Amino acid sequence: MLSYKESTFNKLISVAVLIIIATVISIMTADAGTKAKKERVRMKMYYSKNDAGERVISIGLTAGSGRKMHGLKNAPVLLETVFNDSTTLLATVETDSSGLVDLYLAQDYKLPVNEDGVAIIMAAYEGDDTYRSASRKLEIVDLELDFNFEIEDSVKYLKVSAGKIDGEGNKLPVEGLEIDIGIQRLYSVLPIGSVETEKDGTGILEVQDDLPGDAKGMLTFVANIEDHDEFGTVTKTATEKWGIPVSYEVKPLPRQLYTDEAPLWMIALVVVTLAGAWYHFFLSVSKLIKLRKAGQERL
Amino acid sequence: MENSGVSISINDFVHNLEKPSKKWYLGVGVLTVIALFGMYALLRQFMEGQIITGMRDNVVWGIYTANFVFFMGLSYAGALISSISQLLRIKWTKPIVRIAELLTVSTLIVGAPFILFCLGRLDRIHYLLLYGRIQSPITWDVIAISTDLVFCIAFLYFTHIRDFAKLRDYPGLNVSNWRKKMYRYLALGYKGTKEQKKYLHQAHDIMAAIIIPTAIIAYSLLSLLFSMSLRPGWHSTIFSPYFVVTAGYSGVALLIVIMWIYRKNRKLETYITNLHFKYMSFALIMLTLIYGYFTFSEYLTDWYNQTETYHQLLHKLYDMNQFGWLSLFHFVFAFVVPIIVIGFPWFRSINMVTIVSLLIVIALWVKRYLIVVPTLETPYIPIQDIRPEYVHYSISWVEWALSISGIAVIVLIFTIASKWAPIIPVSEVADAHNLEKPKLLFKVRNDSTIKSQEDVVV
Structure with a gap:
């Protein structure tokens, strides 16, 4: 029969072995878990x-x-x-x-x-x-887009033609392709319509004649096909003098909190406040100069 | 008055000004090393850019701005105490005004550059002067703080002139020759004649009068840096007075701590008495209540009429996984503990008041952090980059290094300044019982000249 001390020792050994086994199992399980949780x-x-x-x-x-x-x-x-x-x-x-x-x-x-x-x-x-x-x-x-600008009876027609390049480098017209047309503005493209190409690979869009252009009346047209299954995304631009000339002269901004030049009242306020403060500072310093002179006279 | 009966002499302080001890050199050495480490961190930031700080696209201000606001606040309180003491001829404050003035100048010198550390291109700092817009609160701040700094340094010097003259005339002063020359030069030939006293008083009064509005304007403008924007938690009409009160609160608290340190370290119980702690405690408890009132008003209006973004901000402030613990720390040590310890006589002692003051200082630094960071983490336009470091701010070692070195520089300024001149303004304390009456802004008619009730009304 085991003595009390031996019994306690054996119990401790058993517990320690169990802890080690549990730790090893948990580490292995954790490792396996990590492997199983591979992200898609x-x-x-x-x-x-x-x-x-x-x-x-x-x-x-x-x-x-x-x-x-x-x-x-x-x-x-x-x-x-x-x-x-x-x-x-x-x-x-x-x-x-x-x-x-x-x-x-x-x-x-x-x-x-x-x-x-x-x-x-x-x-x-x-x-x-x-x-x-x-x-x-x-x-x-590979797809190529081309522009053609035509005017008939004072009506402006924008013709966009689409051709795909075959293995020998020949350009073949693409039928039924939808192309978005827009005008390049400062930050984005302004959509003005879309065309669907005919048998000859050409789509026609009537362009209104009151579109504001730059100072010379130039407009930059953008033709775009977005994420097409066969051609991907293709963009083409061309510039034509079809807009109304607009002068973008910048008028001088008024004196405001949000402009470059401050309002006069604000400048006056700052100047008066600072002048008042610094006047008193120099007045104070002048007293010290007098103090020093008084000391020198005494000597 | 307790101090008016105390005889004070420069003799009591000369031994502290003469040859420094090894312990003093060791202290200065350690502080210098910490300050130089901060310079190294700044150099690294200058060379590598702000990527080595915790600041990013959204949280563009962090611990630097919190430090800037905190140190500026401390400076404001010091300036206010010394200026009011001078103008109103308050006798009991005389022994502590120099500590207040040194607190003003040291925290201004250290605090002002912290806002510059937030700049992405520190090498273009001169552009602020060349192309700065007068409409911008940042330009107002640069002008106001630089003006305030010049005025406060001048005021500090004015209060030293008579003590410099005493040191110049002290026989057998055991300091180096260059220091003696400096005392002679800085004393401006002051001999204490009636005429010189008059000029010095006038200069002192003028500076004191101009420093009070300058400090208030400077600190109000500082608050406008925040409140002029539309961000939640910043856009508030009471931010200027709130900032001014917070500044006074933190400044008075730190002043108590410094008073305690000098009193213990230099054995100045004769000059910095129990009465000073008593009066300063009263000031502190009053400021606690006023600060509590402002804080309550600020959060109540935000909470009551909250929009989606305000709601997000308040949630962040009270969520224990975000800023909740900091908010709780601020609430407990800026309101609850001061009221209990100072408000009830059982806990009120010099040591307890000092400990509470130190905790208030820390809590008010935390408050500045809570003003800056949670708001920047809650923009009106949603954050589009999901990287955690772009959304959540964390303080980098560079920011910690610069902050700790800032504190080291303040301690260094105090250490060196109190080795140059007595920390107690000897001349002012000696003359405390001879103070002139405060100057009035209007003339009061002598009672004997009043003939009838109509005269009084008129």
């Missing part, structure tokens, strides 16, 4: 071509579940083009703090395309211990 990653990919002909591939990575999605920052994304079952590396890019990254294609770089002019771009994120992998595929055809 969503990838979005856009293609856009601006007025200067710059082509941009934009990637957005978000992670999380349900409504609690957040931008996946500093994530490496592999971008490749696919042509005839072979892939060519475009670039490896890294997302910013919001999970976004843009790849600007060089002006002289030609994406490999098939005979229909379709370029295939693949983006892939491999994932890591915390996040799952994600990938996206984009098929893009």
Whole structure:
């Protein structure tokens, strides 16, 4: 039979062993839990071509579940083009703090395309211990937009033509394409209508003749296709003297609290207050000068 | 009056002004190192930009602005006490006016630069003078604070002239020759003639009279930096008087603490008496009540008629996971504890009043922090960047370093200044019983000349 002390010792050893086992199990479970809670990653990919002909591939990575999605920052994304079952590396890019990254294609770089002019771009994120992998595929055809300004019977017609480039570089008219038309203003584009292209790839919009332009009457027209399944986002601009010349001379602003020059009453108030204060300061200093002189006279 | 019967002599203070002890040098050395560390932090901020502080796009002001408002407030209280004492010829305040004046100048010197540390481009500070708009409250503040600083330094010097003359004439003063020359130069040839006394009194009175409105204007303008904006918690019509009262409250509290330190450290019980603590305690309890009244009015109007943004702000202030603990700390130590300790005679003692005063000073610093940060974290236009550091402000080591070095500089100024001249204004205390009557702004007709009731009415 065990003595009291031995019994207590054995109990303590048993408890210690149980604690160690529980700790190991909890650590393992926690590790397993972490692995099981790998977050899902969503990838979005856009293609856009601006007025200067710059082509941009934009990637957005978000992670999380349900409504609690957040931008996946500093994530490496592999971008490749696919042509005839072979892939060519475009670039490896890294997302910013919001999970976004843009790849600007060089002006002289030609994406490999098939005979229909379709370029295939693949983006892939491999994932890591915390996040799952994600990938996206984009098929893009190069589209060119052109403007033509015509006046018939004093009516102004804006003709916009759309043509897609095939594998041999030929421009083929696109039918049934909806193009938004607007005028560039200081901060944004003012929409004035939209056109749908005909068989010859051209859409016509009648432009009203009372649109205010710059000092010379120039208007900058903007044609835009937004996130099209085949062409992505394409923008084209052109300038024409179709507006009413408006002189934007800035009139001098009055003296107010919100303008550069202060109201006169305020200047007067500040000057009088400061003059009063500093007058008394110098009056006080003059007394000290007299005090010093009085001391010198006494000597 | 308790002090009027006390004979005071420069002899009692000379030993403190002569050769400093090793302990003094050690203290100055430690304070200098802390101050230099603050300079290093400022240099890092200057070189690397405000990214190394906790300030970001939304919370563009933080602990620096809280310090600025806090130190300016302390300076205002010191200026008010010394100026009113001079103008009204109050005898009992004479032994503590120099401490009040030093408090004014040191906190002004340290506090004013703190607003500059908030500037993103400190190298363009001169643009404020070159292109500053007179309509901007910041321009008003720069003008008012710089004027106030010059006036307060001048006032501090005026109160030293007679003591400098005493030190100049003290036989066998064991200080370096350059210090003796400085005493001679700064005494302005004062010999105590009737004519010189008259000029000195006039200069003193004029400066005292002009410092009171200057300090009030400067601190009111400081409040306009906040209340001129439409932000919740700032846009208030009572902010100017509220700031002035808060300034007086914190200043009186700190003055009590400094009085206690000098009284213990320099054994000045003869000059800084129980009566001084008693009167200052009365001032403190009055200010507690006035401050409480203003705070109640401020929060009541915000709470009663709250919009969505005001609601968010008040929720932040009382949520224990956000600013609730700081709000509670402020409430307990700025209202409850002072009323209990000073209001009831059982707790009232010099040590207890000093401890409460120190807690009030800390609580009022917390209040300044609560004015600045929660409001900036609650803008009218929603914060679009969800990064936590853009939404919530946290104090960085650079800001702590500069704040602590600011306190070190104030202590350093006190340490050096009280080694240069007696911390008790010897000449003023000695003449306290000979004080002229305060000057009146209007003439009162002698009773003997009043012939009828009509004369009185007229």
